[in-house]
Amino acid sequence: MREYQPFSLVVKDEIRRQQRNRCAVCGAVGHLTIHHKIPSTLSEAYGLTPEQTRSRENAVGVCRTPCHDWLDKKALQEHRFYPEVMHEMKKDRWYNLREKIRDRLKIDAMME
Numbered sequence: 651m652r653e654y655q656p657f658s659l660v661v662k663d664e665i666r667r668q669q670r671n672r673c674a675v676c677g678a679v680g681h682l683t684i685h686h687k688i689p690s691t692l693s694e695a696y697g698l699t700p701e702q703t704r705s706r707e708n709a710v711g712v713c714r715t716p717c718h719d720w721l722d723k724k725a726l727q728e729h730r731f732y733p734e735v736m737h738e739m740k741k742d743r744w745y746n747l748r749e750k751i752r753d754r755l756k757i758d759a760m761m762e
């Protein structure tokens with residue numbers, strides 16, 4: 651299993667600036683966590699080099715909760731990644747998306 655491939659500060663700053671500190675999933679403004687669309691642990695299996703794993707193309711800025719928790723769960727447990735996972739949330743308006751994600755995380759936790 652490949653070791654963790656952290657993004658550089660340059661990449662993180664660039665993403666936060668380009669997104670204007672707005673979460674790519676729910677649209678909330680605040681401190682963004684820079685998420686690996688394809689996580690380090692899976693990137694080798696999905697044909698990404700270490701450089702590609704920590705590249706700007708594999709990075710997206712999201713709020714820590716609930717969106718980063720949700721994306722990590724989707725990626726690690728279901729091998730479904732941003733932006734594809736957005737389709738299931740697509741019909742919702744931004745203002746209730748965070749609640750919906752929180753609900754999903756609660757339901758998933760109950761079923762484990």
Ligand SMILES: [Zn+2]
Nearest residue numbers: 673676713717
């Ligand atoms: Zn969010």
